[in-house]
Amino acid sequence: MTHAIEIEDLRKTYRSKSGTPVLALDGVSFQVPQGRIYGLLGPNGAGKSTLVKIISTITPASSGRAAVRGFDVARQPLEARRQMAVVLQQAAAENLLTVRDNLLIYAYLHGMARSIAEKRMKAVAEEFELGGRLRDTVQELSIGTKRRIQVAKIFMLDAPIIILDEATTGMDPLMKRRVMDRLRAEARKGRTILLTTQVLSEAEELCETIMLINRGRTMASGTLLELRKRTAHTFRVSLSFAQTNGELIGRLEALKPLELQVNGSAAELLFHGEEASLLGKLADISRDTPILQFEVRGPTLEEIFVSLMRDSP
Amino acid sequence: MRPITAVFYRDYRQRMTNIGFVFWDLFVPLAYLMLFGLGFERMMAGSSVIGDQIPGYTAFLLPGVLAMVTFTVAMNTSWGFFMDKDSGIFYELLTYPITRPQFLIGKIGFSVLLSVIGSLLAIVLGVVALDIGIRWDLLPLTVVIVVAGTASWFFLFSMVAIRLQRMDAFNTVTSAAYILLMFMSPMFYPVVDLRAWFRTVAWLNPMTWQVDLLRVSMLGTGSAATLWLEAAGLVGFALACLALASRALNRAH
Ligand SMILES: Nc1ncnc2c1ncn2[C@@H]1O[C@H](COP(=O)(O)OP(=O)(O)OP(=O)(O)O)[C@@H](O)[C@H]1O
Ligand SMILES: [Mg+2]
Numbered sequence: 001m002t003h004a005i006e007i008e009d010l011r012k013t014y015r016s017k018s019g020t021p022v023l024a025l026d027g028v029s030f031q032v033p034q035g036r037i038y039g040l041l042g043p044n045g046a047g048k049s050t051l052v053k054i055i056s057t058i059t060p061a062s063s064g065r066a067a068v069r070g071f072d073v074a075r076q077p078l079e080a081r082r083q084m085a086v087v088l089q090q091a092a093a094e095n096l097l098t099v100r101d102n103l104l105i106y107a108y109l110h111g112m113a114r115s116i117a118e119k120r121m122k123a124v125a126e127e128f129e130l131g132g133r134l135r136d137t138v139q140e141l142s143i144g145t146k147r148r149i150q151v152a153k154i155f156m157l158d159a160p161i162i163i164l165d166e167a168t169t170g171m172d173p174l175m176k177r178r179v180m181d182r183l184r185a186e187a188r189k190g191r192t193i194l195l196t197t198q199v200l201s202e203a204e205e206l207c208e209t210i211m212l213i214n215r216g217r218t219m220a221s222g223t224l225l226e227l228r229k230r231t232a233h234t235f236r237v238s239l240s241f242a243q244t245n246g247e248l249i250g251r252l253e254a255l256k257p258l259e260l261q262v263n264g265s266a267a268e269l270l271f272h273g274e275e276a277s278l279l280g281k282l283a284d285i286s287r288d289t290p291i292l293q294f295e296v297r298g299p300t301l302e303e304i305f306v307s308l309m310r311d312s313p
Numbered sequence: 314m315r316p317i318t319a320v321f322y323r324d325y326r327q328r329m330t331n332i333g334f335v336f337w338d339l340f341v342p343l344a345y346l347m348l349f350g351l352g353f354e355r356m357m358a359g360s361s362v363i364g365d366q367i368p369g370y371t372a373f374l375l376p377g378v379l380a381m382v383t384f385t386v387a388m389n390t391s392w393g394f395f396m397d398k399d400s401g402i403f404y405e406l407l408t409y410p411i412t413r414p415q416f417l418i419g420k421i422g423f424s425v426l427l428s429v430i431g432s433l434l435a436i437v438l439g440v441v442a443l444d445i446g447i448r449w450d451l452l453p454l455t456v457v458i459v460v461a462g463t464a465s466w467f468f469l470f471s472m473v474a475i476r477l478q479r480m481d482a483f484n485t486v487t488s489a490a491y492i493l494l495m496f497m498s499p500m501f502y503p504v505v506d507l508r509a510w511f512r513t514v515a516w517l518n519p520m521t522w523q524v525d526l527l528r529v530s531m532l533g534t535g536s537a538a539t540l541w542l543e544a545a546g547l548v549g550f551a552l553a554c555l556a557l558a559s560r561a562l563n564r565a566h
Contacts, residue, residue: 056408058565078412086408092401094323096330105323108314109409137330150405 002070004161004192005032005055010064012050012216024050026216027064032194032209034160037187039207040196041305047216048196049089052165055194056086068161085110085154089165089196093138093146099125100134102149107156120156128152128178144170151179162186164195168202180206204301212308219308228298233272234258234307236300239282240266240293248289255281270303316411320419327393328423338389339431342381346435349501350374350443367534371443375435376527377500380520382431383459384495387466388487390424394474395483404565413559421467428463429456436531447531454530461547462523468554475561494520519550 012025025047032038040048053059055066057077065072071079094102103124107117125131128148138146147170154162162183168176183206187193197203203210204224211221220230241248243265252260252267255278259270271278275296282291299307314322328334350371357370367373397403406416432455439445470487477483495501497511498520504512515521522543529535 053404058404058407060563078410081408081410084408086405088401088404088408090401090404092405094327094402095396095400096327101326105319105326108319108322109316109406109411111314111316111319111410113314 002067003031004034004036004069005030005038005194006065006067007031007051007055008065010051010054010066011062012047012054012059013062014050024216025054025061025064028213028216028218029064030211030218030221032192034192035187035190036209037183037193037195037207039203039210040194040213041198041200041203041210041301042196042213042219043309045215046213048213049165050216051213052086052088052163052194052196056084056088056163057081058088082111083159084161084163085157085159087151087154087162087164087167089169091143091146091150093149095139096137098135098137099130099141099149102138103130103153103156106153110157110159112156117156124152124155127155127182128175144172144175147171148175155182160191162191162193164193166196166198168197168199176202200301200305210301212305214309220304224301227301227304231299231304231307233274234299234303235271235275236297236303237269237271237278237282238266238293238295238297239269239291241289241291248285251285270299272307316415317419317422320411320416321422324390324393324420324423334389335427338386338427339382339434341385342378342431343435343438345381346371346374346378346438347442350378367528367532369445371439372445372532373503374501375439375443375445376531377498377524378435378439379432379455379459379527379531380462380498380500380523381495382435383428383462383523384466384491384520386424386428386431387421387463388470388491390420390427390467391470391474392480392483392487394471395480398478407562407565413562414555416562417468417471417555417558420471421464424467425460425463428459432456432459448533451530451533455527458523458526458530458547461551465519465523465547465551465554468551468558472554472558472561475558475565494518497521498524500524519547522547522550 007028007030010025010028011023014022014024016022028047028051040051042048050059054061055068055073057073057080060074065074067073068080068083071083073080094105097105100121103121104117107120108114125134128151130149130152133141133145138149141149151164151167168179171179180202183193195207209221209223210227212219212227220227222230244262244267249262252269255269255271257269257271259268261268282294285291353374354370394403397406411419436447440447473486474483477486497514498504498518499515500520504515504521525535525543526540526547529540
């Protein structure tokens with residue numbers, strides 16, 4: 001079966017104002033199976049939004065291929081657009097129109113009949129707590145509320161693919177949670193979701209597959225578990241002692257952790273290296289200052305991210 | 314909803330929130346007709362016939378005013394692209410299941426409506442207040458030319474608005490176009506007696522074609538041979554601008 005999203009060796013060179021070419025994507029490939037939540041992660045300028053803009057037919061790729069549900073975005077753009085609902089990184093709401101018109105016109109422009117759109121509009125407004133603001137002009141609303149409208153709009157549609165570029169930026173935590181729950185529910189129903197985010201905990205919680213990109217290239221991709229394996233040499237150690245003192249902290253620092261946090265009688269260390277050799281050194285410490293509790297954990301997504309970024313050329 | 318209808322509906326809702334705009338779109342050309350038209354008519358009181366057998370300056374000017382209406386309305390509508398870029402909706406619109414030509418054609422709907430209303434107002438003003446004789450039998454043809462003119466100018470200015478990032482650059486381009494296209498055409502004066510280079514430029518100017526065609530449909534003057542050429546030119550110009558504006562939409566980023 002064809003994948004919901006197929007990206008093959010995509011390259012994009014922008015021409016900057018000064019005329020020098022900017023290589024935003026340098027041969028990116030990946031596939032997203034139907035019903036999957038796929039996360040794109042990378043530092044500022046990595047090329048995430050460029051990827052989103054190519055897939056959503058806003059800008060053409062310089063070379064390579066992108067297809068959604070089998071439709072090539074360059075050769076069958078209209079068919080491709082029919083497959084997706086897109087939230088761009090840039091805010092997008094009709095400032096002069098009311099909240100109600102924003103939701104309705106979005107649906108009309110996606111081919112929905114008036115009667116169906118009216119019904120959905122009420123449900124969506126309810127879900128995203130816009131019910132009381134339907135008659136307000138968008139111009140008068142807060143930035144976060146505008147963002148909420150932008151995201152709420154996609155739930156007016158049944159498009160099989162949802163693409164979100166840092167969509168929860170600017171939303172309050174409760175609304176973020178609601179959006180994430182809704183996305184998970186949609187994925188369970190078979191919709192495919194491609195999202196970019198800077199909030200690593202969000203990707204960690206939401207995405208089944210994650211791709212890390214930097215300077216237009218894929219650095220790593222896979223499930224969170226697979227990414228952990230790639231960075232198996234990074235791990236977090238929690239220790240607790242009866243008490244800590246300057247000498248002990250000095251000995252912990254001598255282990256050269258990437259991070260060291262001492263909190264009363266507990267210490268948190270982030271290491272990069274061989275676990276076995278570290279355990280030996282900790283045993284030495286424990287002979288003088290007994291370690292009461294000891295825990296080793298794999299890295300969080302954030303730690304994977306930092307570690308991979310550090311290793312990248 | 315069908316794509317073109319939906320785009321039209323969006324524009325309609327948006328324009329209705331700011332109806333003051335409409336006033337200027339329609340008022341400026343009418344002011345030209347009254348002030349400019351009457352002023353020159355007085356000044357040229359001696360010569361009773363202008364250009365090709367046209368009685369009086371206001372009669373000569375009226376078709377030009379209709380062309381001006383189409384031009385002004387189209388320019389102001391395409392300016393709306395900057396509002397859409399500002400709110401970010403411009404880029405989101407490009408992801409909707411609508412072809413680029415459908416989007417542009419949907420967007421001329423409201424402009425065409427305005428142009429037709431503006432033109433009818435100018436005609437009524439011309440007939441009632443200035444006593445101009447109109448070929449009422451050719452009114453449908455006049456409307457067709459007004460529609461074609463509005464579409465051409467809108468596609469032309471849309472292409473510019475889509476490609477330019479800055480509004481001040483757009484304003485500079487459109488102001489220059491406003492002056493050049495209107496004054497290098499027979500909108501305000503007959504070009505037959507002017508210098509050869511000026512006549513050549515005027516002949517290549519789509520505004521000339523539109524004004525000539527309007528003079529035929531409104532006053533019944535002009536020669537059939539060149540008119541067919543000008544009609545074909547206007548349609549070709551509209552289609553070429555549509556293609557270029559669609560292309561610009563495909564390269565927005
Ligand atoms: N329209 C453009 N013209 C020229 N260069 C561009 C354009 N858009 C993006 N770029 C460049 O392409 C590169 C990738 O940008 P992109 O917006 O895709 O990054 P991103 O991963 O989305 O970053 P962020 O996390 O900041 O949103 C950057 O170097 C950027 O400067
Ligand atoms: Mg981005």
